[in-house]
Amino acid sequence: MQQNGTFASYNQTSSSGGSSGSSSTLQAFFSSAKAAVLRGGLNETNTETVNSLLRLMSHISLEELGLDPDMVQDPFLGALKLHLRDSRIKYMRIYEDHTLTFGLFCFPAGATIPLHNHPGMTVFSRLLFGRLRVSAFDWVVQPPEPITEGSGHRAQLVYDATVEASSPPLVLFPASGGNLHEFTAETPCAVLDLLTPPYEPPTRNCTYYRLQRPPMVWPVARSAGGRAPVGPPLPALGEVVELEVFEPPDSFEVVSGLYPGDPVS
Template structure:
């Protein structure tokens, strides 16, 4: 059985409308995703380019392979499968060098991610509680800053294992920056749904100080205060043609 088809069958058996049915089921999906290679999804040519990449990026992340200062091309999203029962969504983000997926969250969702090829920087956070309420002295409620603990801030290069983000742990709030051309295979369960309160929200570090007191045992140096924001205009995701096998119910 082709690996993508096998992955689909395992996802079908492992996810319900509320997410993974068990820890064992989630591990089965992780194991299958670990086996996926660029050639399984029609991206072997792109992976070869990434492996031989010798381009450079400057400090603001806007220098491309040609060396000219330009905004990077848009990120492409290759849609592999979305379950009609809304239990999962499978897709691939193909990111050109210096492109960024801004800091965002996956509320109420479990996300498995496998870097198929390339190198990227990952930064992720999880919310932490405060012992005193944050004083809403300015702005609207959705603009309040909240404390989030740093979970990960490092570089990842393929081949590497699958990572799992849980609804409240594992770095559910995260950002990606492509160092070379790279592709990220994502499985979301359940997928985004505004009707069910699973909207994607973007964040930035707050410039305002907060009156909230962190719980004991939380190191303030590992905490960032985040507030909601609009994604930058330069953040563009376009659907692209998927060259691999389209998985259908």
């Protein structure tokens, strides 16, 4: 596991895993986030507001979200309860307006949201149960938006770790904190996610990326097992790589689900 301090200055407390929230913590987090958005204070320069929101987010209980606390100990039981029967990711919307989007992403084991950007956005994410691999990059030089095609966009790997229910929430900003990230579920898991402002195509579109693909190299066979193509090595933390725009495969699909928890307003 690779990890650095990109998020550390904003992650002052550990997550409770759903065991120590009060009945009002979900609403308190949402109200505080909404107020910060409306006064224009939800950014990397306002560390006091960001840290306060991360503390609130870490104490939202699973019960408030309509989830079973037993999911922390047995994420595969959680997958059954959330009806995650195939490879599709489920999104449950809690709230959405022109200023922010708030909801739950529910992942079957092995599901991936490919590397994608968050143009001009601040995003708070908390893993609620299970294990999730998070890899995140920042642009070396911010490319103009919207990016529709082409390659050669340079980005640096700033975060690469497996997070668990006990991990603190993560936050990213428009130009720092890992604005491009990829999620891969090592077990069934759920992520509480608040982003502001929302995606708004075509000017604020979600664009997917991958490492720029060099030609495959076919090594000389050394055994009866034959030859296998050698692809690009995974980048090391801090390494600068070239990213290219791509369309996710048809197997990648996010479907809507019904949010089972407490409403916010």
